[in-house]
Amino acid sequence: MGLPEPARGYLTGVANNPRSGWLEYFGLPEDIDEWTIEDLRGLVVTPAPAFPAESPETKLQVTLADFRGYLESVGNPYRYLTANRPVAGGCNGDGGTSSSTQDTPSLAGVPEICFRNDFDLAQPDTFAFFSPPEQPHATMVMLERLTQWLDQVELTLLNEVSTRSDGFFEALESYDHLSQQVALGRSQIEALRLRIRALEVNLVEKSLSLPRLVRQRANTAALHAKLRLVHAVWRTQPTIQQLLAAGDFPGALELITSSQQLLDTELRGVTALSHLGRGLAETKALIQDMMNKDLLQVALGYELEHGAPLMPVEALASELDLRLSPLALGLLRLRVLHDALRALQDQLKKDVRALIKRRLQELLEAHGEASRPTDAAAAAAATAATASAAAAADGVPASDAAAADGSEPKVVDGGETVKPAKKIMDQLRELSLDGFEAVMAGVVAPLMVLLRRAAAIHTALKKALAASLATSVTSQADGGVEEEEDAAGAYAKQVEQQSAETLQAVCELAHERYARLLKVRKEVHTKLPLTLFVRVNRVAVEFIRDVQHLCGQPCHALGTELQQHANAFLDATHAEAARKLEAIVEVEQWKQVDIPSDYQDIVGSLVRKQVPKIQEAELLKLRENDAADKATAKELIVDGSAYKAVSSGLLLLSMVTHYLQCLANLQTVSTHVAQKLPALLKLFHTKAYQQVLMAGAMRPDSAGLKSISAKHLALSSQSLGMFLTLMPHIKAVLAAYVPEAQRSLLKEMDSATADYEEHQQQLFSKFVSILEERRREHVKKLAEALAPSEDRRRPETSACIKAVVDDIVKMHKTLQPLLTRHQLHAVFTQVLASFDAGLLASYQGLDCGPVFTRQCIVQDVHFVRTEVDKLHLVPNVFPELVKFAQALTLHQ
Template sequence: MTAPLELIKFRVSWKSCNVCRDTITFKSPREFCQHLRDFHCSKEGGSYMCHYGMNGVCPSLPLDGVNDKDYDDHVARDHVFGGDAGKCDASRKASCNTTLPSSVECILLSSSEPSIVQDQFKWTVYKASVNLAAVLNDPRLAKREVDFFTKTWGNDFEKTSILPSAYLPEITIEHFQKYIKKTTLRHKKHLRNQQRLCEPHKPNLDAFPSHIKQIEDNKAELSQVPKLFLLPNFSLENPDTFNAVFPWTQVEESRTPYHSESHPSSKLLQERLSHYLDIVEVQIAKQISMKSEAFFHAMTSHDELQDQLLHTCQAIKKLRDKVQTLDARLAVGPLKIMNRTRTRSNCIHLHNKLKLMSTIHQTQPTIQLLLSNNDFVGALDLISTSQEILSQELAGLHSFRHLGSQLAELEKLIEKMLQADYSKYVTSELNRPFTDLEVLMQEEKLVSIMFGLLRQDKLNFVDVYREEAFTALKAIIKQTVIEAVSEADDISTEGNVGSLADQMRLLSYGQWMDLLRRIFLNVMILLRRAQAFHGIVSDVIGIAAGRTKVPTPVSSPTHEGQNPLEEPKHLSTSVSDDVDVVITNADFVQLSSALKEMLCSICDNAHDRIVKVVVARAKDGFLERLSSSEFVTLCREVEGFVADCEGVCGRRSMSLRGSLQNQANKFVARFHEERKQKLSLILDNERWKQADVPSEFQDLVYHISQSDILSLPERRADSDRRPAEYIVVDGEQFAVVGTVLLLLKMVVEYCQCLNDIPTAAPDLLTRLIDLLKTFNSRTCQLVLGAGALQLVGLKKITTRTLALASRALQLVVHFMPRVQDHFQIMLPQRNQNMMKHLGQIVKDYNNHIEEISNKLVSIMDNMMEPLLSKYEVKAPVPSVCFRSICKQIAKLHEALIDVLPSNQVKDIFLRIDCSFKAILARKLSTLGVSNDGGPQHGLVTSDLVFYAGSYRALKGVEELSDSVNDVWLPR
């Protein structure tokens, strides 16, 4: 027998997998079993191991594995229908009068014991009542390291107490009293029923209530009826069912005369069926009798139910009528309005769609029109918009299936047109005739092309312009040279002259300077055009990047004379303020840097090209043979061009300046050699006599004093004035020789050359120092060293010669501070230490002047000492010795007073006087004469009075006559 149906509970656990995270729903237990075999099972040898559980471990299957059949039984028993929670313990299986197969599909109701398999997915560490230290606590506390956990996690790790939550009340047994009272009776009844179900196979019917006994009796009677008649799909129309109920073979055999003994079989069949019918009718009658009270109650209430049903039908009919009225009045009309509104909306949408289709159909003619007006940006925007509409609004239209590809090809064509038009524009712009004074032509076209290139992300236009500019520069310079050579009348381009450079070298200085000026002019015109292009493109990329809304006049060199408050016309006519941003900030920064570098590279290339012209002309030493004025003119022209280029690109190009510097160094070397040779030649022929000062030198000194600038003055109309005896410098007269005047003019020429060629300042200073040293050393050799005696045939070096040499040196020293200031301003910072050499020059000159003064004193000493050595204290008075000495002093005073200033003359005679007194004192001491008032003292006093009287007659040294008594040595 099977177990009672009330004791069976179907626990369907195969609907989903509890381990896999994805939500998979299985349609049958077979699919679930196949899923477990594929994903939660492993095979080692011939054994199967189940991994359906937490951490891949099945709690109910041995770890050593089972065979194939046992694995299927395990899955069906433990996992398909409820898992471990559905297994009955041994006692319950013993008490149940049933035998469970290996592949069961229904299991008994589980007891109240917890299931480890099911509960393991719900428990977390937060449900633990103690911490990890308490779980791992060793009872042998004395032998365990006390700070095993606290040394890492703190002293409160093991002793942490769980505080009660402020949000959860404390649950006690009183909270369950009401529920316990309510379920006690039901629980007791449940326990009794459980006890009865678990009794032996044949239950004691006496212990059941009467209705249960009745049910058992009915079941016993109904068991006589075959199960076939109780099937839900019982139908006599089925041939198999009909043959099973009526065995026609027995009926047919009963009709034959040979089987008359089988006749009772049909009657028996009829009686058996009648018996089944009686059993059923009796059971129905019993059921009716058992439910008679309810049956008669239903019959009595049938009429009332009919009346209520009638009233209900009438109410339903009235409700339907009202609903129909409401539908006709409130629903049908608004629905029609909504339908017509929706129809109108659909028509409008269809009309708009048709208009859009018509507009898209006119895309290609519109693009052609825009391209004819050079509106490349508008054409590209129209193509982009059309492509977007085709992909979104008109997607799937068969009539426009080829338009997208046609627009894509048209966009590529526009890109090629942009590049071709840009190259053509740049070439025509850079190669325009220079007679056209307009800086930039067709600005609107350039702006349109630039926006188109930026729109297509073609950012190589800077390189294209740079290369075209390089080519144009080369062609311009070559064409200018050809024109200059062809216009020159005094040279012949025929014969052995081959290259253009050779023909250019035949030009004179004036012709070559005119050529260089024309080259500078033409190159500057092209650079101005490049600067204008830079300004326009800078405005365009600024607008394209969203940096500027309206281009500023400052950034556009083509409108330098325009009112700053007026908007530039070249962009306002073709670009609106709401231009979309087509390049990123990074592209803007890159393009701005590239444009600036392009302008600088064009200027550098122009300098390099002009350097080739200069170097080609200087090949035969032409520039080195130029005069100072001619070379200065060249330098000024080059400096002007360099300054103009610096104004264009904002950066100084050094190639042309460097080439000019090399030529300037050669020029300075030749400039210095000419003047040094001239100075040496003049010194070799100098007779060291006082020279008259021509008016041009006085004008030079006056110009320097008035302007405080070391430069040559303009030639005056009355330059043929008579020469002066002295040259007046800042109110002081200088008696000089002719050489020092020429030296002074040379120094001024060096300073003026420095103004004209500032880059040659260090070289010029070095050369000037060499020139000044040459003059000082040669003067010393000729005067102090008496070299002039053999060189120019002087009879002797007189004191006047020495005085003139000293005065010449003093004139040079007088102008040295101005020279130092002039060079200090012009020298670069790294060469400022060269100024110490000028200070050394001043020191050497002063030492030389001091040596000349010492020489003058020593001459008088050499003269007085022999005379005084023969001095005798006797009559007559004054003595011959003193007369000779006073005569020599008068001659020296006469030689010096017109050359040297009075203070220097006084200083020299003071030293001579001291020397005289010292020599005389030694002589008197030798003679034994003292200031004792004797006759000899009187004679010496008379001679000294004569000596002092001679000083009273000399201009500027009168004071020396008051100290004649210093000759007497103290006793």
């Protein structure tokens, strides 16, 4: 009979105990030999009772009873050892702890491989380490070493276990204490549970019946309300179909929205209604498509499938409001009205382009401007014309279209060569003015119908949106959802702005197309007379005003083109006027001409700060010198002064009148006129200066004059003087039309005035130089004439002074009928001042010693003064010369 397993374990532990004594291993005192049998009875190890066979389910349940046998076997020795534990640090009978520790074998000699976690001798590498294949004889030695190493490890482990045995028993002690506490707590919990169960049965269950019934009643009421909502949702479906059949889209959308709101909130999770939500969404999408289509058809006035009619139909505002309002409100509720407006804008633009293209082609064909080949060529020519019309109306340049297929002849069946039809833009350019106005009237009339429809659409949408906003305000006052109403109001304002932008875009497109057609005629219109150009301009301005009245905002495309048109017209007018004026001044003979009475009317209007009212045809006759049947005059009265005129001066006056008429009829070119008119005046000044003062008129290729006489100078001065008098009045007329911000342009008129004044002063100086030159020639023999002589016994006026006086009188006689009194006075003031200084110098240079000479000087001065006084030029003639004569002594 062998030992039980616990006993074997004890013996193995004793055999391998690293401690030096048995008593130390069992923790017995050194005086064990003095103990009695009774003392050792408690130390006898009883074999562990056999455990009954247990089922797998029982093994899984661990209770306190499972540890009862262990506690009984260990409890008494443990309690005894605890009570009789030796003092820490004491030594046992075999030499103490220190000696046993010292006897513990070291693990330094054990290979590292033995301490690895994956140590397995069955692995080939590990086995080869302990039994190398090349040393088969060393296998036994290695096995002995392995056994030794294992013993060392085991002894080390036993040493560690014996060292930590105190901690083990302390753990057992704490475990026993905790077991007692757990048992006590378990018993308390069991008692509490029993008491709580009794209280629940006696007090709680009976009291909970009433709240349970209340909750059940509330749940039943909620279920009833849900069922009523489900019933209401189901009942709305036939109503939605009826509203759709009646065309009441807002009402149908109202029911759909309320039903979807219930399905998303109150009836969320009701699986029986899941298909209903999808059906409502599909119905809503169908309504949206139907309303979009109906909105476009009602707004445009025709079926989209059939296309736009040849001529647009006038829209009735009341009918459009009635039919468009529910559709707009429905789309507004869906928040998709902006998409419908975008599609409407695109379709309106498309209709405008197609209408202008079609009407332009039809009207040009109706006016017979395009050549129409016959027979087989007709079809090819018509096709070419149609393609050209499409390209022209779509903005393709005429030059590109002509280069495409308009420059080469086409060969049709039969070998006959036919010249292709003219392109639309070429036909438009070659139209007469009446024909062009008829074509534009035929295009503008249906175009305005289309634009009025667009304006009526915008008005109807504004009314519908205003009604929607009023409804939103009312519902908000009644306690509606404020945030949703604010969002709806913001969206309505956004849609209204988009509607206004749609109308603006359509009107801008109409302006662009009109401007494009007008641009083709720019070169033709710049050559028109002013009245005809103004007529074309006024038609375009009326179109701009009508469109702006519909749109409510200005459109700039056509206005910009009209401005360019007017500028080009004025540039062409100025270029032609400058060319003609330069040519006339070049051949001007500087002779006085008769002045038609119309020029006096022109001058009278300018003096009154008014634009002359003379008809352009009459003005043209004046410019062409074709006014033989008109009453004439010799002078022009300007501010009380009479001016003689030459042909170039009258031409310039008629041109100035034409410029001012352009200013009055085309007020957009006011700044342009303010620049061109001074330039024209300066051109006359420059050419007149070259021809008269610089003697350009004496060239054979020019006027061919033999000389530049005082008469020529006087008439040139008269022309300059007339315009100098008129310039302040011309400037005042310009200032009335030039904007305040552009008044600085009027400084050019001041510059022209300064040029004219300087030019006239140079002409006056020329008169002085002519007389001064003659005077110097005459006084060369003055000393000889005044010297004493046997032939002359009495003093008398010298012939030199008589010649000087004759020159003055002749010059006065020449200039008096030509110059104004002011000009004449200015000229002779300078002449007399120059003569006073020149004659004084001449007399002072004489030998005044002889009495006869002094008497002759006095006689000459008296003669000069007397004769010049007769001309009534200035009150005090030759003052310095008179002083000199008075200072002379006439006696010895």
